[in-house]
Amino acid sequence: MNKNIRLAFVGVGNIAEQHMRYLRDFSDVDIVGLYDIDDKILRIRQHQFGGEIYRSINRMLEVQEPDAVFICVPPYAHGEAEVSCIERCIPFLVEKPLSNNINTAKELADKVHESEVITCAAYMNRYRRGVQKAKIFLERYPASLVSGGWLIDTPSDHPWLTQRELSGGQLVEQTTHLFDLVRYLCGEAASIHCYGSKGFVHPNDTYDVDDATTVSIQLKSGAVACIQSSWSAGFERDIYLKLFGPNISVEFKNWDLDTKIVCRDYLVPLEIPGEKDIFAIEDRAFLNAVKYNDPTRILSNYEDGFRSLQLSLAANESLETGGPIQLTDLQRYSK
Ligand SMILES: NC(=O)c1ccc[n+]([C@@H]2O[C@H](COP(=O)([O-])OP(=O)(O)OC[C@H]3O[C@@H](n4cnc5c(N)ncnc54)[C@H](O)[C@@H]3O)[C@@H](O)[C@H]2O)c1
Known part of the structure; x- marks a missing residue:
């Protein structure tokens, strides 16, 4: 062109x-x-x-x-x-x-x-240098455990955001970034189970979502992940994803995902600041x-983004049913 x-x-x-x-x-x-x-x-x-x-x-x-x-x-x-x-x-x-x-x-x-x-x-976040570097190392030294959190105060800037019917809630709107990274760095999920907490933030016309959730994921690789979300962390904002394996630990911190990689190949930790201009x-x-x-x-691409959305929506379904969702068995969650 x-x-x-x-x-x-x-x-x-x-x-x-x-x-x-x-x-x-x-x-x-x-x-x-x-x-x-x-x-x-x-x-x-x-x-x-x-x-x-x-x-x-x-x-x-x-x-x-x-x-x-x-x-x-x-x-x-x-x-x-x-x-x-x-x-x-x-x-x-x-x-x-x-x-x-x-x-x-x-x-x-x-x-x-x-x-x-x-x-x-x-x-x-897939375009971040820290994420790209971590992906290369994790292919060589896979993670057995992932722990992530998106813990922030109750949003008030977009009325649609905290209405479950309109946004899908925090799992769909924000934590989807972490689900996407889990998939990108560790492969697809086999099953997912979610618990939620309600009643700590008073519901009103524009707030009917869970205050906090905790999601357990069994990955097809055999690894497990635990992802926590909160729209009721009034004082301590925390966004992070940590991955651990016998030969590696990776930490992404803050909105910019400042990255620290410790692994067998480096004598000192590899630190990569998150890009401010990621968009x-x-x-x-x-x-x-x-x-x-x-x-x-x-x-x-769209199809890849669809699979990350599936994970968020399966977590929501687990929240409703109270049981685990097998991603492999459900037609609507498989391509
Ligand atoms: N990648 C990121 O990190 C990131 C950051 C912020 C927002 N987002 C996403 O972007 C999307 C929009 O978020 P936002 O913060 O810009 O919200 P917003 O409310 O500020 O803007 C949304 C705009 O869409 C318009 N709109 C609503 N329905 C429409 C329709 N049918 N056709 C055309 N326009 C319509 C609204 O009038 C509004 O101007 C959300 O899905 C959000 O998750 C992504």
Whole structure:
């Protein structure tokens, strides 16, 4: 592709703005179209970053003929944008989680598979240098135990976020990043069992989710993982993933996943600070995949993102049933 990449956005809220702040510095990218159901936010983003405003996705795609689309809508709003892109074979990056509904995501995964359109599921942590380095070492020295946590205060900035029906809850909305890393670094899960706690944060019109959960995962490799989540950690924010094996320990800490690897191959621990501009790194990988028609540059495509969503939704199902979910046995959880 010799010309600039023409980019359109569906959903221009918080995460879209974060992407746009990096994209405006990419000299080979033009933001040409903006679509959202909220007129006010559309005008704000147009003022900040340019692009034509549309009130129909299909109209935007017809008129602007973008080379790629960023889909940045909340979990409950997926479907229309993806189908519109797939029908026109327009590559798209879609924010995680891919949906809060397994059937919607499965239908879309099947359509993506048939169309062979280039897709990127925005699990951006896969692009971190620390994660890449750890992956190489863990292939050689596998982990027997994974322990992770996403423990933060009750979110109040997005009313949809803390409503189970709209977001899927924390397991689907946030901890999915950790589930994705467990899969990426240790392989697929065989079964999952989740317990939740309620009643510590008072429910209201926009809060009906579990306050905290703990998830046990049996991995096909034989390893086990324990992932904890909390939207009720009022004072001590903690995001981490630790992996242990006979010959290795890996620690990822904080939102940026500052990395420390201790293993047989190093006399001293290997420390890799987490990148502050991870969205720019992810966006560049996706846009280069589009520019050079080379999907191998993308570390998580739609189908891969679907499998991470399966894990989050299976954890939710376990929360409801009170029992373990065998991922291998259930049609809706298998591809
Ligand atoms: N990768 C990350 O680390 C990361 C960080 C933040 C958010 N996200 C994800 O991005 C998604 C959006 O989150 P956000 O923080 O930007 O939320 P937001 O509420 O700030 O923005 C969402 C936007 O989508 C619009 N919208 C809703 N329904 C729509 C529809 N049917 N069509 C078009 N637009 C619609 C809303 O009007 C809003 O402007 C979520 O799934 C979230 O998990 C990912």
